[in-house]
Amino acid sequence: MNELGNDIIICNDVHKWFGEFHVLQGITTTVKEGEVVVIIGPSGSGKSTWIRTLNRLEEHQKGQIIVDGTELNNDLRNIQEIRREVGMVFQQFNLFPHLTVLQNVTLAPIHVRRWSREKAEEIGMQQLERVKIPEQAYKYPGQLSGGQQQRVAIARALAMQPKIMLFDEPTSALDPEMIKEVLDAMQELAESGMTIMAVTHEMGFARGVANRVIFFDQGNIVEEKPPNEFFDNPEEERTKLFLSQILH
């Protein structure tokens, strides 16, 4: 397990409504630097929405979110600052189909970090090597398999050299035989000391890699514990029921 540092994400009584629907109901928790947090829970429980509030893809309406010392509020500068430091990987990859793999990876470093093309490409290639697909650099996303695309998406987020990585169900849209290559890339990342928050249904990953598992239901955290304790000794009824449904 990694040495954990200071608090890097602080959520304090975070609420969000979609119209009448109270989707986040007062989340309070902190994540430390270098920590790997896996969030599990039934669908519709708001776990994806929560992770998306952490870089303002969704706005929270009440409470406080502090990421890397900057509070997420309506200040555009704060939002941009946080987005630079927080990488995100989506369920549907969301690669830019009109750009080559390398262009996908170097786009934000060039235009947001304002690095030179040479530097961006050098770092971009390093990241592609890290996820083990440097040979695909000059292909287009449409020419790659789902697993390869998701690894490009990881490399794209990493090329910005973020402090935090968010994963929103990164393996849910993949064929079973491709899940492993993505999980391997995530595991390597976790071992390198990156702060990770991942929404996933991969219990193996949660048990093997996470420092902490958060069980999320009905817009709030039901239970959070180190993985062994969580899987072997859950306290809450809801957790027990959920685990009994997914662990046959």
Place this chain on the structure above:
Amino acid sequence: MATTSPIIKQEAAIPFWRDVRVLGVIGQIIFTILVVIGLTWFIRNFLINAENQGLQTSFSFLNTTAAFDIAEGIEYEATDTFGRALWVGVINTIRVSFIGIILTTILAVVAGIARLSTNWLINKIATVYIEIVRNIPLLVQLFFIYFAVILKLPPVKDSVQPFGLPLFLNQRGFALPGLTATAGFPIWLAFIVLAIILVMTLWTIQSRQEERTGEPVNKIGSAVVAFIVIVAIGWFVTTAFTSNQAIMVATSRNIKDFDDFEKIYLLRVDTDALKDLGVELATLDTLKFPDNIAAYKDELTAKLGTGEVSAEESENIEAQLDILGDAQITICSVEDTVSEINAASQLRRLNIPVKVSNEKSMRKTGAAYAAGDCDLLAGTQAQLAAERAILEAPDTHELVDVSVPPLIVNTPAPAGFNIQGGTKLSPEFAALLIGLVLYTSAFSAEIVRAGILAVSKGQTEAARALGLNESQRLQLIVLPQALRVIIPPMTSQYLNLTKNSSLAVAIAFPDLVAVGSTVQNQSGFAVQVIIIFMAVYLTLSLSMSAFLNWYNKKVALVER
């Protein structure tokens, strides 16, 4: 092959009336026969009827004299042929369509994006524009723009000048800055092509060097420098060596160049008269440079404009302005020629006030010069040599060859009851252009909006998550992807614009259809003219489609 095979009936047993391949071929043959029969019937019918009614079926009328005038377009006189007249119409159609397509593209993108804006006001303005314009017939809009807007603009001397730009709007049309190509332009163009080839070669060499040594080379920098240097050299070489322009002046004036007119102008400023009007000596002393005189004139005009001067004082100022105005240099030249634009722009560059006195032909212009109406006669070297030969006393006049840059920026300037120089748009052209652009853009804006909406939300989210700002997101992610959805329907809009330009006939802009109708009335060759209409529009439409299809393939996404 001894294994048990499944039960498959023997091949070759398909009768031809059940064979899909044979049926396909038969169907096509029948269709072709029907088309050929139909066409033959139509053409035969036409030929027989034409013969019965004494209609001629040849295109020989194109070579006969047209004997009517065309208000605007490329060079044309009433003594030219019908063929030339139709060609003027074709060029006018292409001109209005080409400019229209460019402006439509810009307006459609702006309006389409505005329609998606979260800013309430911008969004509503775009919505109102689109809903109003696309629900009113184009013909009605053209009438409105032409009769109710453009023809109701102020007369020429009160031209509207929006934001103080060199743009003049009045009931005789619009005058805007334009570029005029001169004799040296093709040569300069050759220099540009040469520069592009060299830059590309340089780029390749440097890229190889970069790959070999691994050290980054400033490719963009050297490309830009090389390009600018070659193009600039081309500019000066062309200016110095390709001019066919000259001016004729009285030998006694001792003129070697346009710069020498400065002396004449300054001498002509009647300082004694100004002194009599009470201008202070200190001020008079400053009036030794054209720039200062121009500034002083502006000062006087401004003072007059405030309205805070007494009647006596304003009379005095006007008298001063008259004196300064009398000092201007007068140019005789043929209207709208390179010679005129060059002479006027060269003198204006020196801040010398200019009056252009122009006629339609060199003959009349030469006569005006001979009568002593102007300080110089501008024309080509050959024209002026001919004019000089027929002067009463050729020895007292000399020709001075002047240089002309390959491109002259031609800015309009008010001159009394007229606007001089610049590119002029007639009221008809302006009305047609504005009408077509507004109308087509309303539809195209919806296409742009649909294209942008067709880019999935995930793309936007990914761009945001990477920290790209809104304009980067639009430029780098959304528009390039929207383009492939936008191009095919946009092509039809461009074609619509081109074809709708035939409504020009309603406001008397001489496009192909307007000119063609006159040709048809005068010559009686109705069918031939209509065939020409169809051939021209078909050619325009097909070439445009071909280009846009090629472009569409280029921007298409690469997939497995």
